[in-house]
Amino acid sequence: MTVWAAIADALRDHGACMLISVLSAEGSSPREAGARIVLRPGKRFSGTIGGGQLEFEAIDIGETLLRQGAAGISLRSFALGPDLGQCCGGRVRLSFEAMGVSRLAEAEMFAELEAKGRFSVASKVGEDGNVGKRRVIDNADAPAISLSGGELVESFGEDRTPLYLFGAGHVGRALVLSLAPLPFDLTWIDSRADAFPKYVPANCRLVRSAEPAAELGAAPDGAMVLIMTHSHALDQQIADTALRAGRFTYVGVIGSKTKRARMMSRFRAAGLGEEALRTFACPIGLGTIRSKLPAAIAVSIAADLLARQEAVSEGTGTVRPLATTNRARQ
Template sequence: MKVWPTISAALERYGASALVTVLTAEGSSPREEGARMVVRPDRSFSGTIGGGQLEFDAIAIACEALKRGEAGLSLRSFSLGPDLGQCCGGRVRIALEVIDAERRDEASRLAEKERGGPVSTRALVGGDGKVGPREIVEPADAPFIRLNGTELVETFGERRTQLWLFGAGHVGRALVLALAPLPFDVTWIDSRSDAFPAMVPANCRCVCSERPDEELNNAPDGAWLVIMTHSHALDRTIADTALRMERIPYVGMIGSRTKRGRMLSRFRAGGIGEGALDRFVCPIGLQSIRSKHPAAIAASVAADLLARQETAAGASDSGVPLASSLASARRTSR
């Protein structure tokens, strides 16, 4: 969920909204710190802090605050077992901020900034709970939320992975749908214009190219590749090109272990070194899922990509190079 675009739209329609954020989470809890939802006066909401009784109570508290017109920040703590009867057993502290029409211009400014990617902000909280103007902090790498005395530091927007998908066959179509709700921006490439469906998810753009391998020159640094074209020769050409680009940390290809062996043989014969080959993943997906149904393969690949993304994010926070973390994830998944 893009937080500030959602808040901005709510302000235009309702004149107020409430931002609910998990400030801290101890022990077992439904969602992690920084999970958010935006609640509107009519009890509709976007996002989630984990569902269940915690979310139900948070919505009720937010709507009551909106009804009273209490603009500002307040904190609530919940012991999930004793207070809510949930089996998680952890403890969650939420920050609830009512944002009214007076913040419309600020919300609009932050919405425009967040549409371009993650944005970090800093604001001061007064003794009455009023949150001062949010100043944009560069770069956008602050915690999702941290309240230190009167200083409120937050990051809004998802860390999304640029994923370049080659091939618009049955599995490609299924994978685009599987990735639609996940934090990936998909560039979908095929040489056949009629292979693409009439409509695609909002996180996907289609590129028809007679030379799909040449499209790699337009891929941003750090993009991940998933290759599943209608031609094994084209698969090999795309992968060969990508493996010679150090800026591409993940080169995944649909196939079997036999296909992997043959591809590696050709790559080595072509002079590609072992360090580069460590970025090559074939077969892709969770090997514990054996079904060859397109939707099952897509679910398997999406789950594996999401696991690798989380591994890469953790490695980035600890300073481990992205390619190394992805290679490690590949080894441990076999």
């Protein structure tokens, strides 16, 4: 969910909404600090703080506050076991911020920032709960959310990994849908005029190129590269270009173990060393998922990409290839 876009929509449609945020979470809890719900009048909402009884209770509280015309922030604390009967056993503190139409311009501005990636804001909270004007802060280490000494600090948006996807066949189309809600900025490339569907998710940019491999020149350092074109020769060319660049965290090619052996032989014959080949993966996806249905392959690849993304962000390095199955070309 893009929080500020949902807030802006709610304010335009209803003139009011409630931003429900997990302010802190201790022990076992459904969601982490910074998880949010945007609640509209009538209990219509976007986002989640984990579902279950906690979420139901939060929505009821938020709806009551909206009906009462509440203003500013109010806080509630829940011991998940004793208070709600949830077996998680942790403790969660929630903030409920009522917003009126006077916040619409602010919401629209922040929605534009959120669409570009992660950003942080700070504001003062008075003793009466009134939230002052939010100001953007330059702090890469800002927490997801904190409220201390009357200062509210919040981070919105995601640090999205650039992913260059080559090929708009059945698996490519299914993968784009699987990646739509995940933290990736997707550049989807194909040489064929009629390859792409009419509509694509918001995190996807389409590029039709007569020379797909050349598009890697615009890819940022640290991007992931995923190759599943209609041509084995084109797959080899794009992968060779990506590996020689030496600046991508992952270069994956759809195919079988036989295809991997053939490609590795050609890479080595062309002078690529073992260090350059370290980021190469073929087959791709999770070896535990054996279905060859495009949607199943897409889920498998998406899960593998998430694991690799987390490994890189946590500083543990690149995850080694997980796929072991032989998959036919899409």
